[in-house]
Amino acid sequence: MRITKGSAVKVIIHVLFLYNIISVGVVCLRNFTLYFLEYLEKNSDNTYKY
Numbered sequence: 001m002r003i004t005k006g007s008a009v010k011v012i013i014h015v016l017f018l019y020n021i022i023s024v025g026v027v028c029l030r031n032f033t034l035y036f037l038e039y040l041e042k043n044s045d046n047t048y049k050y
Helices: 005-047
Strands: none
8 A cells, every 4th residue: 555645644634633623622521520520619518518
């Protein structure tokens, strides 16, 4: 299988595109997790007092 310049560029673009989607997803997930933990902490102060 011969790799031409055009197909190499296509592969690189695909990899970068996937990498961007994954990194955006990770950032969103991390932000959501931090927000959720903060929310739980605020609520637990009120509800779980012994």
